[in-house]
Amino acid sequence: MKILIELPTWLGDAIMATPAIENLLNSFDNPEVTLIGSYVAIEAIKNHPKVVKTYILDKKYVDLYRVVKSFGRFEIYFSFRGSFRSKCMSLFILAENKYQFDKNKYNKGHQVEKYNNFVNDNLRVVFSPGKLILHSDKKYAVEEKKLLGINPGASYGSSKRWYPEEFAKVAVDLSNHFDIIIFGGPGEKEIALDIENFLIKKSVTNYQNLADKTSVQELIDQISNLDLFITGDSGPMHIAAVFKIPTISIFGPTQDNETSQWQNKKSIIIKKNLTCQPCMKRNCPLGHHNCMKLIKAREVLSAVDLIS
DSSP: OEEEEEOOSSHHHHHHTHHHHHHHHTTSSSOEEEEEEOHHHHHHHTTOTTEEEEEEOOSSHHHHHHHHHTSOEEEEEEESOOOHHHHHHHTTOEEEEEEEOOTTTSOSSOHHHHHHHHHHHHHTOOOOOOOOOOOOOOOOOOOSSEEEEEEOOOTTOGGGOOOHHHHHHHHHHHTTTEEEEEOOOGGGHHHHHHHHHHHHHTTOOSEEEOTTOOOHHHHHHHHHTOSEEEEESSHHHHHHHHTTOOEEEEOSSSOHHHHSOSSOSSEEEEOOOOTTOOOOOSSOTTSOOHHHHTOOHHHHHHHHHHHO
16 A cells, blocks of 8 residues: 655644554555655654655745656555645645645644544544654663753744743753753754853853754654753644653743643643733734743743642
């Protein structure tokens, strides 16, 4: 059974699709899976034992058409995206059965449940969504001191980002009990450096700044080894959920009932219940950013006491 799967674009969404993908693959004997999608999504999911090929999709329509025409034929094609570009691409894919995710149809519940319902409805099965799954060649390390990870960035936009000084205050307070790792992608080097400079001013030396210094697989491996993770609503937050890392997630403009950590009992959400939440905007439309600005380091530290 040859199956083609288009992954969600964002890292977190790709991880939240893994229970649905697992149920999809368990519905068939000896599936051979080809994955297509963004670089970060492919890098996160490519180590699944059923995956035989992967393709990173180009944004240019001409290049996209050329790549798609080289795929060959499949029995089944599942796309976990519903964009116009994805729908156009589907027209050129050779598959006996094609299924396209529709966010307007699947608009209730957690994102994991939405993806799982999409698979259930089209395969006419009733699988429950299981755990998040990432396959890794991780080698476990033994650390002398516990590890705290802090992830100040969020690829979606600035409205999801808590303030670097507040992150740093938390890190300083916990530095006697944890070694600290600062995470971040290419667009988050500046905010990570702000945190690093604050730590230096407070004479904290037991930290690493890994912003823009890890591959996706290295990021997964590093997060899987943490003892505590403090993060915004982001892809790395969902990596931590895979490994049941004790996590404090700071939510502002997004819907925590849809994108919070899945099945992690060691998870605490911190947010303000403002009338303007959730606005789902990349930048604060009101200009005050109070959903993040009103959250202070002491609230996060109190949550650490509860989760420790």
